[in-house]
Amino acid sequence: MGTGSRSVIILEELTAVVLLTLMGAAAIGIARQRNLFGVVMLGGIYSFLMATVLVVLDAVDVAMTEAAVGAGISTVLLLGAIHLTGGTESKPIHRPWLPLFVVAVTGAMLVYGTLGLPAFSDPKAPIHQHVAPRYLTEGPEKTGVPNVVTAVLASYRSFDTLGETFVVFTAGIGVIALLRRRTPRRPREHDQEDRKS
Amino acid sequence: MSAVLDIVSIVLMTLGGVFCVIGAIGVLRMPGFYTRMHAASVIDTLGASLIILGLLLQSGFTLASAKLVILWLLIFFCSPTASHSLANAAYSRGVKPWEPDQGASSSSKN
Amino acid sequence: MMMYAAVIGALLVALCLLLTRALLGPTVFDRALAANAIGTLAMLLLAIFQFVGGRPEFVDLALVYGLLNVVGTIAVQKFFRYGDLGEPGVADEEHRL
Amino acid sequence: MLRFHSISVVFSLFAFWLLLSGYFTPFLMTLGLLSSVAVVWFARRMDVVDQEGHPLHLGRGVMGYWPWLIVEIVKSAWTVSKLIVHPHLPISPTMLRVKMSQQSPVGQVVYANSITLTPGTISVAIEEDEILVHALTRAGADDLAGGDMDRRVTACEARS
Numbered sequence: 148m149g150t151g152s153r154s155v156i157i158l159e160e161l162t163a164v165v166l167l168t169l170m171g172a173a174a175i176g177i178a179r180q181r182n183l184f185g186v187v188m189l190g191g192i193y194s195f196l197m198a199t200v201l202v203v204l205d206a207v208d209v210a211m212t213e214a215a216v217g218a219g220i221s222t223v224l225l226l227g228a229i230h231l232t233g234g235t236e237s238k239p240i241h242r243p244w245l246p247l248f249v250v251a252v253t254g255a256m257l258v259y260g261t262l263g264l265p266a267f268s269d270p271k272a273p274i275h276q277h278v279a280p281r282y283l284t285e286g287p288e289k290t291g292v293p294n295v296v297t298a299v300l301a302s303y304r305s306f307d308t309l310g311e312t313f314v315v316f317t318a319g320i321g322v323i324a325l326l327r328r329r330t331p332r333r334p335r336e337h338d339q340e341d342r343k344s
Numbered sequence: 345m346s347a348v349l350d351i352v353s354i355v356l357m358t359l360g361g362v363f364c365v366i367g368a369i370g371v372l373r374m375p376g377f378y379t380r381m382h383a384a385s386v387i388d389t390l391g392a393s394l395i396i397l398g399l400l401l402q403s404g405f406t407l408a409s410a411k412l413v414i415l416w417l418l419i420f421f422c423s424p425t426a427s428h429s430l431a432n433a434a435y436s437r438g439v440k441p442w443e444p445d446q447g448a449s450s451s452s453k454n
Numbered sequence: 455m456m457m458y459a460a461v462i463g464a465l466l467v468a469l470c471l472l473l474t475r476a477l478l479g480p481t482v483f484d485r486a487l488a489a490n491a492i493g494t495l496a497m498l499l500l501a502i503f504q505f506v507g508g509r510p511e512f513v514d515l516a517l518v519y520g521l522l523n524v525v526g527t528i529a530v531q532k533f534f535r536y537g538d539l540g541e542p543g544v545a546d547e548e549h550r551l
Numbered sequence: 552m553l554r555f556h557s558i559s560v561v562f563s564l565f566a567f568w569l570l571l572s573g574y575f576t577p578f579l580m581t582l583g584l585l586s587s588v589a590v591v592w593f594a595r596r597m598d599v600v601d602q603e604g605h606p607l608h609l610g611r612g613v614m615g616y617w618p619w620l621i622v623e624i625v626k627s628a629w630t631v632s633k634l635i636v637h638p639h640l641p642i643s644p645t646m647l648r649v650k651m652s653q654q655s656p657v658g659q660v661v662y663a664n665s666i667t668l669t670p671g672t673i674s675v676a677i678e679e680d681e682i683l684v685h686a687l688t689r690a691g692a693d694d695l696a697g698g699d700m701d702r703r704v705t706a707c708e709a710r711s
Contacts, residue, residue: 155506158459162503165466169473176477188485191526192476195489195496196469198519202500207512210500214515218493219522223529230533293574354457357502361464363632364495368468370635371475371491377483378673379644380475382631382687384491385670387468390628395461395498399505407573408510414570415501415517419494422524424667426490429531431667431675431685434483436535441644441685514571 159203166200181236187225194218204267208296227326353401360394367391376442377434381427388423392416458506465499486530493523561591613661616707623700624669631670631687643689648681652701658708665700 173193180186194217201210265272282303286295290302300308363386370383396416403409469492476488500516564587569575572583634642649666653659663674663682671691676683686692 158462158506159503162462162466162499166469169469172473172477182482184482185479185485188482188489188530189476192473192489192492195493195519195523199496199499199503202503202515205507207515211515211518214519214522219525222526226529226533293576293579350457354460357458357461358464360498361461361468363628364468364498365464365471366632366635368471368475368491370631371488372471373635373640374642375640376644377481377487378675378685379642379687380484380487381673381685382671383635384487385668385673386628386631386635387491388494389624389668389670390632392494392498396501398461399501399510402505403510406510407570408504408513410570411513411517412501414567415497415513415520418517418520418524419497420668421664422520423494424664426524426527426531428663428667428674429528429535430483430486430490431673433531433534434481435675435683437483439481439483441646443644517571 163200163203166196166203170196170200181238183229183234183236184226186236187222187229190225191218191222194221224322224326231326349401353398355398356394356401357398360391360396360398363387363394364391377439378431378441381431385423385427388419388427392419458502462499462502462506465495465502469495469499482534486527490523490527493519493526497523557591557595560594561587564590613707616661616703619703620665620668627672627691628670630691634687642687645686645689645692646675647684647686647692647696648678649684649695649701650698651680651682652705653708655708658704661708662701662704665704666695669700 170193173189173196177186177189177193180189194213197217198210198214201207201213265274269275282299283295286298286303287293290298292298292302367383367385367387370386371380374380374383393416396412396419400409400412403412472488472492472495476485476492479485497516497519500519501513504510504512504515561584565584568583568587569580572579574580634640651659651662653662659677663677666672666674666682666684671687672695673685674682675685684692684695686695
């Protein structure tokens with residue numbers, strides 16, 4: 148929020164830090180939780196906190212997506228998946244040291260990668276030099292769409308968005324097909340699987 | 345005039361924040377599931393209303409204030425529905441209400 | 455703009471307390487209750503931050519949030535009530551909710 | 552009747568669209584109106600437009616009930632807050648059954664939701680013409696059993 152004074156920036160950074168800490172606590176809770184319903188609930192909380200962080204960082208549209216997908220749809224989908232599988236996570240057979248190592252190394256590399264990026268909301272960053280000013284200044288006149296995000300998504304990158312919509316639509320159909328219950332065909336499918344195996 | 349409005353809105357919002365904290369303390373402190381729900385409804389009603397009222401005084405008479413009113417209506421219509429369905433689900437799953445002589449345990453199958 | 459600091463701080467404290475309850479449990483309903491309350495608080499926090507940033511017309515984000523919060527809670531409750539997310543018109547008992 | 556309802560739903564949706572978008576140019580407003588009409592058309596094809604989801608007929612009666620309810624909510628929220636910060640947590644949770652005198656389902660929903668909205672009492676289940684209520688304190692339970700809220704909701708149902 149570049150227009151704000153120094154105190155606003157401090158307030159926002161403090162809030163972001165507190166929220167990120169809470170997200171860390173929620174993530175540890177998720178990792179330690181064996182009851183999958185608890186995991187779904189904590190995951191919803193995580194998404195709400197994440198979306199709030201994104202709003203604090205002024206990424207309103209991403210926050211909207213995070214809230215809709217993370218806290219809304221995926222809670223429902225995960226519950227549907229739990230219904231088909233089971234409510235508790237089984238204990239791992241051996242200690243997950245190797246996955247932990249892989250995850251830690253990947254995370255460290257990602258953090259190292261961010262060191263090379265320009266500072267957050269730096270006006271001289273490359274991303275603010277090329278197309279972004281053009282979209283912002285010429286977008287409304289050229290496309291006739293009052294909202295810049297909508298102009299970019301639906302006009303400049305409309306074919307991209309069309310493809311994305313197809314992907315999401317297909318994924319939705321796939322999920323519904325997988326999670327749908329009380330279909331008369333399901334017992335037969337089980338039989339076939341049994342015969343095959 | 346605007347200074348008075350500012351002060352009133354700060355007081356309202358801070359009060360709302362205080363009630364949110366009280367509700368959260370209640371959720372943490374109360375024994376048993378149903379008693380915690382009562383504490384959570386303090387957040388939904390008084391805490392949220394006071395904060396939204398404070399923001400309304402800040403926004404004046406604009407589109408934002410209309411949105412805030414809708415937000416308030418949303419909380420008032422939807423929070424009891426959510427609470428009732430939560431209580432109903434817990435009741436139908438056999439979560440027993442906490443009683444003073446029964447001790448601190450209120451857990452049941454989940 | 456520092457006038458919002460007090461209420462933001464209070465909301466963050468409340469968030470911490472509710473997250474503790476969500477982590478402690480003990481039943482899944484306690485967690486759901488905490489999640490619902492955190493959703494409400496996040497909604498309020500969003501509304502306030504739109505004002506801090508000086509763009510109060512973006513409060514509709516908080517509105518979307520509130521709607522999602524309710525949808526999520528009702529879905530969770532419906533699941534625990536009937537063990538199923540259900541499809542309208544399939545089971546008649548669902549209309550009682 | 553259903554046709555009238557659909558039209559009123561279109562108008563509420565369009566009002567909501569205007570509120571969220573904040574654009575008042577003719578072209579965009581036409582698009583908004585078209586999308587609200589499309590949504591209601593889809594909803595009618597899916598058979599989800601009904602009287603209950605859009606209770607126009609309750610409008611007038613509710614207006615008189617709300618101020619009383621808000622005062623009641625503030626009072627009981629204050630009581631519950633005092634209980635929470637009290638060092639000994641003097642609560643006496645009780646379950647009780649309350650009679651409903653409302654006739655229509657919408658009236659019963661209004662009553663049950665009012666009970667839930669007031670901190671200190673939560674409607675847990677609805678059985679025939681009774682509501683199972685969980686109250687935080689004995690005093691709150693007695694208050695509710697007095698039936699003041701029930702009478703007011705029934706009155707507001709009758710007035711509409």
